[in-house]
Amino acid sequence: MTGSRKSLVLALAALAVLAILPFVIGNYWLRVLTSVFMVGVVAQGLNVIVGFAGYHAFGNSAFFGVGAYVVAVTLNAGWPLPLAFVAAGLASAVVAGVFGWPLLRLRGHYFAIASVALNMAFIEVILNLGGVTGGAQGLPLPISPMAPDLLYRIIYFLMLGALVAATAVVWVLSQSRLGYALRALKDSESGAEVMGVDTVRAKITAWAISAAMTGTVGGIWAYWITFIEVSSAFDIGISMRAYIMMLLGGIGTVFGPVAGAFLFQIVATMIWAEFTHIHNLLLGVFLVAVVMLVPNGVLPLLSRAGWRAASARLGGASTRLSHRLFAREER
Template sequence: MSPARLFQGGLVVVAAALAVYPFFGTGYGVRALLQLFMWIALAGSWNLISGLTGYVSFGHVAFFGAGAYTAAILITNAGWSWPLACAAAGVAACGLALLIGYPCLRLKGPYFAIAMLGLNEVLRALVSYFEGLTGGGSGLSLPTLQASVPIYYVMGLCAAAVTALTYVIITSRFGLRLMTIREDEVAAEAMGIDTARHKLYAFLLSAVGPGIVGGLAARDQGYIEPISVFPLATTITMIVMVLFGGKGTVWGPVLGAVILFVSQEVVWARFPYVHQLLFGAIIVAVVLLMPRGVLGILQIKYRLPRTV
């Protein structure tokens, strides 16, 4: 059996195991895996814009938060069913990305990064201000619903969909064009690539996942407030996962999410500031010492394709 076949076989086995897990597993296990799926979807989404085009999004949690509020409001105020509300959350996040991305991504340089740095704060302020709709600082409670298992499956599908989308993009010429922006934007333009449009498309795609996942998380937790859905820490975690696993690859974000989520659950949950400090240190260390991440190093060493 070739290594590629072995890998595919392994994937099928893992997917099957995860699919039947809720029938045997513990409540805690389901919750933990649900969280892991969420992180895979978030990290994979960040990778689509930042890993491929090199444009750093410092505020990706904004789409998560926007999705969470969209879904929560539609569920509580308009009585939508949660799957529909979560789909709408993805659309809303995409709309927000269009609003921010169009002006900022036309420009080269750090404008986009900084605009994203501020976006989160602004959304948090807006949500607190429009109390009538969002409950302001006191938050928003969703009607009670025991739906952990369905949400587990949908969240798992999201993680799989983001990873599959990454695979499709990376193996396509559209994906190659995105990478040319990261490699040398001036040369890409001189080759006739409309870099602004490509960046915008990548950004829109990267916002959908966090929007949907934000909606699912809101439904799952049953209660949201500005601090819980717009934490800078979530963006940091996404970035660390991708950088650590290997940016610009298909499986890097997945690998990073698994390793860091498990270590977070096992060790670090008890030391929040140390944990964040460590993340800051990991970012510094990865940028300086292994800019390609774990998977990138393996790729270079064993001459593996990007899709591994």
Template sequence: MATDSRDDSAIAAIRNRIWFTVMAVIVAALALVPVLGTSLSFSFYLMLWITMATGLNIIAGFTGYMPLGYVAFYGIGAFATAILTKMFGVPVYVSILVGGVCGVLLSLLFAPTLKLKGIYFAIVSLGLAIICRLVIVNLPESWAGGSYGINLGLSISPVVTFYYMLAVMVAALLTITWLAQSRLGKALRAIRDDDQAAEVMGVNVVGTRLKAWMLSALFGALAGGVEAWYTNIIDPESAFQFLVTAKTVIYAIAGGLGTVTGPVIGAIVMVWVDDLIWQRFPIFNLFLLGLAIILLILFLPRGIVGSIIQRKPSWRRYIL
């Protein structure tokens, strides 16, 4: 038993070293983008989608709840940041953090939906996102800009915003890395596999599930807030667009839900594919992207990382 424990610890240490090396390479490469003068916009949105896919993975991959209304947190983070900055003169750095808190508060408001499962939860969460959009549209125009949205009117360098998004992405990756190896992460997986059995084993299903929901909402809202700062303008149509959820879900599934590495790899590959198709075939962009997604699902149904693990089960010990 002692030998098995030592072996498990050694494998865990190797797995962590592999993952942290991969993460360090990704972060270093992105951090050098402004210095090297390469595509700032492409890299910014790559970080945004990695953050969004990682945030979704916390609730969908680890807990088994697929929120089709995940865009609600992104949108509320964006609008909270814009309203606080433009209307109340709060420094944008602070506004983004408050926007993250607003996302967490919204997740608490949506918490009763966690009693639902499967497609019922997915549909209700989508409905709630639509309601959030309507609420924002009908707020006083002096606050939220009505259907036209808000122009933040900031003159800060995009590079500053770029590094702020980098910091949010790193925070998301470190959080899910901790989660995957913590007691909370094990409890979430137990709930995903069989919530009744998990409850019999002493897991506080309601409280544990809510923690994952709040963490997921936090990173979605932070990403929305930084993106609002980057574009300097936000409107209800773009902030609560279903395509935001769709891309987040597709990128996370493409890599493999339930792993730390999967959504990161999925986001990197799919953002690159999307950008390549857009550059070469702008008219057929959505058609070809959809075709690429269909082929991915047909040939790699568990995602890139999930399919690798399925074909090489022994590798699972070294992939976080």
């Protein structure tokens, strides 16, 4: 069985388990898993712009907030729910397109802080707009008439669906012309240009895709928690955590960010449940520790350990093979 077939089978099996789980587990773990899917989508969104195109969009949380506010405002205006979610994704993509046109011309550090500034600018704009956005008071959403148990399970499947869709998009992207163009411009922008890649269009498309994913789950999140304010919707910690998940799982891979999201969120939930008052301090320590100890991600580390164990058991031919693989990896 080839590697991609194998991971596809694994993914389908995991999906089947995740589809049954909400009927078995209690509301606590339901909430934990729902948030895992949510941050998984944010991590995939970041993966598109950072992992493929190499642009460090630290302020990608801006789109999470835009999506949340679009859903809140449209639902309050009486729009049907599915339309509100679509509007959240589209609006975020449009914002990314409009701001991406000037901002994506900046490279490296400049783009990173410009995207952070974009996020901060949204906070200020919404604080000052007031009116339909609620300004500094925050914005309540209409409460669903559904029974909570049912509603939370629907939201679980919405988030799971979003994660599957986002991962599928990343998989398609990794095989597509655009995906190759993005990886080319990540290595060398002028080189890609010479080879006939329309780099400006490729970058803007990538950011718009990234924004649409992030904005859609931002919208679902707003519907989930029924009250949003700028400090929670435009929390830069959202993109920061997504960065760590991407780091843990492996940047620029299809399943890495998803694996990273599971690992991070579940470990985090278990630890933070005990220490809610120093939550941020532990998150900070965790961020620093990950970068210091496993900067290439946990998955490559695990697979390498797996190889070592396997070659130790089989010896001979497979050891030589694994040596050759390591040599390639390390080069």
